[in-house]
Amino acid sequence: MSDRPALRLEGLELSGGWKVEKLLERPPTATGGHFSVSYRVVNIDGREGFLKALDFSKAFQTQDPARTLEAMTKAYNFERDLLNKCRKQKLSKIVIPIADGNVEVPGEVLIGKVMYLIFEFADGDIRKFYNLSINLDLAWALRSLHNTAVALKQLHSRGIAHQDLKPSNVLFFKRQAEFKVSDLGKASDKEVPCENDEFQVPGDMGYAPFELLYGYTVTNEFYRRYGVDLYHLGSLIFFYFADISATQAIKAKLAGYSGPTLTSHNFISDLPYIRKAFFEAIQELEQNIRAKAGDLTNEIVTMVKELCEPDPEKRGHPLDRNINQYNLERYISKLDLLTNKAEYMLKK
Amino acid sequence: MNVKGDYKIRQIIPRWYPFEHAFLMGEIQTNEKPAVSIWTPASYRHKEQEWLFYRQLPWALDFVGTALVSNDLSNTAAVDASKFILNNSEKVSGLAKSVAEKFLQFPEPKADLNLSPSNRRSVIISSLKKHVREYPYNAIAWADMAFYYAVLCQNEKANLCISIALNLAPENRFILRSAARFYLHTKNPEKALFFLRKSELTKRDPWLLASEISISEAFNLRTRNVKIAKNILLTLDATPMDLAELYGTMGTLEMTHGGNKKGKKLFKSALIDPNENTLAQAEWVSQNIGLTIERTSKVNAAFEADSRRFFYDEKYKEALEEALKWLRFQPFCSHPVEQATYIAGTCLNDFKEAVRIVKEESRCLLNENFLINNNYIFSLASLDRIQEAEQQLATINFGSLTERDQGVYQATKGLLEFRKGNIEPGRLLYEDAIKRFQKLKEERCVALATFYLAREEQRVGHNVKEMTDAVIRLAKKIGIKELLQDVAKDQDKKIII
Numbered sequence: 001m002s003d004r005p006a007l008r009l010e011g012l013e014l015s016g017g018w019k020v021e022k023l024l025e026r027p028p029t030a031t032g033g034h035f036s037v038s039y040r041v042v043n044i045d046g047r048e049g050f051l052k053a054l055d056f057s058k059a060f061q062t063q064d065p066a067r068t069l070e071a072m073t074k075a076y077n078f079e080r081d082l083l084n085k086c087r088k089q090k091l092s093k094i095v096i097p098i099a100d101g102n103v104e105v106p107g108e109v110l111i112g113k114v115m116y117l118i119f120e121f122a123d124g125d126i127r128k129f130y131n132l133s134i135n136l137d138l139a140w141a142l143r144s145l146h147n148t149a150v151a152l153k154q155l156h157s158r159g160i161a162h163q164d165l166k167p168s169n170v171l172f173f174k175r176q177a178e179f180k181v182s183d184l185g186k187a188s189d190k191e192v193p194c195e196n197d198e199f200q201v202p203g204d205m206g207y208a209p210f211e212l213l214y215g216y217t218v219t220n221e222f223y224r225r226y227g228v229d230l231y232h233l234g235s236l237i238f239f240y241f242a243d244i245s246a247t248q249a250i251k252a253k254l255a256g257y258s259g260p261t262l263t264s265h266n267f268i269s270d271l272p273y274i275r276k277a278f279f280e281a282i283q284e285l286e287q288n289i290r291a292k293a294g295d296l297t298n299e300i301v302t303m304v305k306e307l308c309e310p311d312p313e314k315r316g317h318p319l320d321r322n323i324n325q326y327n328l329e330r331y332i333s334k335l336d337l338l339t340n341k342a343e344y345m346l347k348k
Numbered sequence: 349m350n351v352k353g354d355y356k357i358r359q360i361i362p363r364w365y366p367f368e369h370a371f372l373m374g375e376i377q378t379n380e381k382p383a384v385s386i387w388t389p390a391s392y393r394h395k396e397q398e399w400l401f402y403r404q405l406p407w408a409l410d411f412v413g414t415a416l417v418s419n420d421l422s423n424t425a426a427v428d429a430s431k432f433i434l435n436n437s438e439k440v441s442g443l444a445k446s447v448a449e450k451f452l453q454f455p456e457p458k459a460d461l462n463l464s465p466s467n468r469r470s471v472i473i474s475s476l477k478k479h480v481r482e483y484p485y486n487a488i489a490w491a492d493m494a495f496y497y498a499v500l501c502q503n504e505k506a507n508l509c510i511s512i513a514l515n516l517a518p519e520n521r522f523i524l525r526s527a528a529r530f531y532l533h534t535k536n537p538e539k540a541l542f543f544l545r546k547s548e549l550t551k552r553d554p555w556l557l558a559s560e561i562s563i564s565e566a567f568n569l570r571t572r573n574v575k576i577a578k579n580i581l582l583t584l585d586a587t588p589m590d591l592a593e594l595y596g597t598m599g600t601l602e603m604t605h606g607g608n609k610k611g612k613k614l615f616k617s618a619l620i621d622p623n624e625n626t627l628a629q630a631e632w633v634s635q636n637i638g639l640t641i642e643r644t645s646k647v648n649a650a651f652e653a654d655s656r657r658f659f660y661d662e663k664y665k666e667a668l669e670e671a672l673k674w675l676r677f678q679p680f681c682s683h684p685v686e687q688a689t690y691i692a693g694t695c696l697n698d699f700k701e702a703v704r705i706v707k708e709e710s711r712c713l714l715n716e717n718f719l720i721n722n723n724y725i726f727s728l729a730s731l732d733r734i735q736e737a738e739q740q741l742a743t744i745n746f747g748s749l750t751e752r753d754q755g756v757y758q759a760t761k762g763l764l765e766f767r768k769g770n771i772e773p774g775r776l777l778y779e780d781a782i783k784r785f786q787k788l789k790e791e792r793c794v795a796l797a798t799f800y801l802a803r804e805e806q807r808v809g810h811n812v813k814e815m816t817d818a819v820i821r822l823a824k825k826i827g828i829k830e831l832l833q834d835v836a837k838d839q840d841k842k843i844i845i
Contacts, residue, residue: 127406133441167406201387206395206414208387213417243406243444248413252443255416255450269549272487272517273376276367279483284443305483314485 005105006037006055006114016099017044018118020051041118048121049098053114071195075185076115078194082160082184083117089158093151095119095171095182119182122171126179129172133243138292139342141240144170146335147179148236152229153328155181159190161225164203165232167239190222203228207235207245210274211312216267218313226326227312233331234307237300238281241288246278246308249285253277274310294345296338303331357604358632359562360597360625362555363678364529366492370522373623373648374589375555386418396425408432409444416451426451469496487516491526498680501712503534519549521556528559533680537567554580558593565601574601581617588621596626600633608637615639628652635660649677655687662829664695675709682717685710689723693730694796695830702727715743718753722760729763737764752793755784759797766804774804795822799831 009020024038039051054076059068080100087096097117104112123129126144130136148170155162162169164186171182186202188194196202201212209231211217217224235246242249254277282305290297309315320327363373370376386392392414399411408429415426433440433448476493479486494509510530517523524547531540540563550556550573557577564571577594584591599614615633618626619641630641631653647653655670668691675684685705692702706714706724713720721744728737741764746757762777778801785793802815823831 132405132439133444134439167410199387203388204391204414205387206410206417208417213385213387238443242441243409244413244441244447245410247417248409248447249443251413251417252447252450256446266519266549268519269521272520272523275483275485276488279479279486279489281443282483284441288441288443309485311485 004037004055004057005112006053006057008105009037009039009051009053009103009114009116012103012105014041014099014103014116014118015101018042018049018051018099019044024050040121047098049118050121051116051118053116056114074195078189078192078196079185079187080117081192082187082189085158085160085189086155086184089154091151091154091158093147093154093178093180094184095122095180120173122180122182123174124172125168125182126170126172127167130167130240133241133288133292136240136292138296139339139346142335142339142342143177144172144179145233145236145240146332146339148181149233149328149332149335151179151181152233153332155187156226156229156326156328159222160184161188161190161222162203162229162232163187163196163225164207165229165236166204166207166245167236170236188222188225203232205247207232207247209247209308209312210250210310211267213247214265214267214270223326224312227315230307230315230326230328233328234304237304238285238308241292242285246281246304249281250274250277250310253280271311278308278310293342296341299334299338303334307331357566357600358629359566359600360558360593360629361532361562361566362525362529362559362593363625364495364498364526364533364680365677366495367488367522369649369677375525375623376522386420392418392420396423399429400425403432405433405436405440409440409447412451413447416447421451469499472496473500485516487513487520487523490516491523494530495526495680498530498533499712501680501716506530507534514543518543519547521549521553524549524556525559528563532563537563537569541569551576552580552584554584554586554591554594558597561601562597565597565604574598588617589623592618592620592622592626596622596629600629603633603637612637612639619643622647624648624650624653628656631656631660649673651677652684655684655691659691659695660829662833664691664830667691668696668701672705672709675705679710680713682710682713682720685713685717686719686723689720689727693723693727695833699727699730703731714740718744718749719756722753722756726760726763729760729767732767734764734767737767751784752788752790755781755788755790755793755797757781758784759800763800763804766808771808775801778804791822791826792828795819795826795828795831798822 007023010023012020014020018041021040021042024040037053037055039053041049041051043049054072056069056072059065059072062068080097083097086094097119099118100116102113102115105114130141148165152162152165162181162184164183165181169181169183171180172178173180186196188196188202200215201208205213209228212228231246238244238246238249244252254273256277282301285304286297286301289300293300306317307315314321316325317327317330320330365373367376395407395411395414399407401407412426412429412433415421415423420426430448430451433445434452437445437448473493473496476489476496479489480493483489490509490513494506494513497503497506497509507530510527513523514527524544527543528540531537531543541560544550544556544560544563547556550560554577557573557580560573561571561577563569577598581591581594581598595614595618599611599618602608602614603611611633615630619630622630624647627641627643627647627650630639633639634641651670651674655667655674658664658667658670668688671684671688671691675681675688678684688705689702692698692705702723706720706727710720714724715721721740725737725740728734728740741761744757746754749757758777759781762774762781765771765774765777778797782794782797782801785791785797798815799819802812802819805812805815819831823829
């Protein structure tokens with residue numbers, strides 16, 4: 001029997017008619033909450049759900065349990081409040097909890113209560129379905145990009161920056177043929193300051209734009225965080241057509257001529273090299289895209305260039321640069337059009 | 349025949365090359381070990397666990413990619429994952445494959461330092477044009493395009509390209525040094541210094557500081573960075589390669605102000621791991637302060653330094669070979685052409701080769717640079733190709749020349765008169781040239797003009813003993829070994845007899 005209560009929820013009945021079925025060990029979607037445990041749950045009305053239980057016991061294995069516990073609780077509350085905000089605002093493309101609460105684990109003395117969130121059960125994240133770039137289903141990929149862009153737009157319009165968009169956080173719901181963005185654990189809310197605001201790289205560093213890796217910020221205004229989301233959206237295009245993120249592709253190109261390190265640790269000084277590497281990566285990516293997307297290639301490439309532009313000041317659509325730099329509207333329209341074209345091409 | 353090559357004071361003026369050469373010359377990267385920077389350790393550990401659990405390509409790719417971004421190059425699980433990717437490379441994109449390759453080994457820099465033949469340069473320019481059309485923010489491509497335009501002597505276009513590069517990247521070492529060298533090429537040292545001084549980076553980057561001080565010194569313009577440079581040499585934790593130019597620059601500065609002992613000490617530090625420019629400077633300095641140069645490491649593209657070394661050692665054939673490599677390495681630059689034509693003509697008596705060098709390797713510099721033009725005309729005249737020489741001489745505007753160059757012009761015109769059979773006007777022109785040089789105290793030019801006047805007089809059967817003795821005296825005095833070759837040969841003959 002495990003000494004971690006969060007690992008002993010199987011078979012327990014929860015409020016709202018939910019029953020914990022099976023522990024999901026290292027599911028493909030679990031890159032977000034590192035102190036959480038996931039289960040498959042079923043409701044008496046037949047609905048399936050995904051339960052994310054906060055594993056407080058892990059805090060006691062750290063050097064400063066009190067502080068860790070405080071941080072975990074803060075993070076949990078922040079994510080829960082953010083998700084509730086999304087639920088209230090009816091954000092259709094965000095994976096929001098169907099229920100939340102806590103459950104008493106029998107036989108536990110120290111921390112017997114386990115807090116949890118229940119989400120609708122997805123068929124998996126996009127990594128599970130895309131099966132590498134050589135087997136890419138173009139229309140499916142474009143639809144996922146469109147849905148993701150809509151999700152980001154929904155968040156941005158409510159003052160929330162996701163900051164950790166990556167393949168494992170885009171979930172596919174097969175029955176509805178729909179994609180939703182999950183895991184707001186690294187998000188920032190314009191109205192509610194949180195710990196994530198303090199981190200140089202709040203999300204996954206393998207996907208982080210270079211300005212974050214260098215600790216460079218052109219402004220402290222909140223909207224700069226939307227720029228990170230735009231980069232991540234473009235990075236998903238890299239993922240679909242090249243199997244890796246934009247950051248990883250650029251770094252591989254940089255390593256080709258910078259050797260181990262560049263001349264300085266200053267973003268502005270190194271930006272010309274990053275841009276050169278970015279251009280080379282784009283050139284190679286374009287070939288991959290052309291093999292899959294044919295006539296749609298140029299539009300997709302233009303989009304990646306604008307979304308993943310290494311200079312945050314030049315990122316985004318050129319026509320939006322002076323008013324609402326990180327506006328996603330144009331990309332949503334473009335991706336919708338491209339998806340329809342790709343679906344039409346498929347039917348022909 | 350003349351050369352400015354033995355500048356009164358050589359400075360470490362920044363070199364200018366395309367990006368891939370700059371990389372090879374160590375100007376882009378440092379030799380420091382990359383710092384491992386894992387910003388999100390929990391997520392990184394999770395990636396490693398996922399890879400170990402699934403052992404499939406998507407997880408391997410994400411883990412290796414993130415390990416590369418974090419510079420965690422010794423991670424054994426990531427090494428394992430990279431090998432797994434490479435074993436299944438047919439299933440992943442080329443970009444993904446390159447992530448695994450780069451993770452396992454950073455590639456050795458490779459580039460041919462002899463630049464492409466001139467007919468390929470326009471092909472490179474059109475390819476770069478395409479690049480900037482597709483992605484105009486690529487400052488490196490703009491700087492490279494400026495370089496190739498400058499090589500083709502299309503300085504206006506080069507100017508436009510370098511301005512765009514500077515506008516895009518005013519705080520980058522490669523762009524700033526390229527721009528500075530371009531503005532010197534177009535005889536605008538103030539503009540070169542303006543951009544160097546405007547940059548925040550110059551105050552902490554040893555390469556840029558060296559450029560700023562060297563250019564200021566070369567053009568007698570005041571610099572306020574000497575103190576900063578001294579401080580940087582004392583405090584900056586940088587590799588010997590990164591500090592080499594600054595040590596060399598400060599050594600030259602000390603030496604020119606009489607501090608030979610300090611200069612020597614600074615050059616010793618400069619020579620721990622020098623680049624070719626610093627080594628060439630040391631070769632030049634070695635003749636002045638008796639510096640002994642021991643090459644401990646292989647220096648890339650040390651063409652100028654090697655040419656100088658062979659020249660001082662009177663190995664003129666080898667000196668010419670290296671000067672030609674130097675010319676192909678810095679094809680927009682007039683110094684290597686002056687040097688090569690001078691060695692071919694004066695040292696090797698091979699005027700055909702001097703003509704070939706100008707015609708085939710540096711045609712566009714011909715009308716840009718008086719000394720190259722002069723050496724070309726001189727070589728043509730020495731080959732008795734009088735008509736061509738006269739046509740070329742007509743392109744020179746005498747009034748626009750410096751006093752020294754006017755003297756050179758007169759001497760070359762004198763040679764032409766001799767070869768046309770007009771002995772007296774030829775002699776008068778030579779004598780006029782010699783007087784001008786004497787007035788300017790240009791002893792080297794006096795010796796050369798006298799040497800060639802003697803050659804022409806001898807050709808028409810006159811006694812030149814007095815003149816030859818004067819040349820030998822002067823050449824010995826100021827160390828023009830190439831003019832003493834015949835004396836040495838005569839002595840050798842006497843010994844054999």
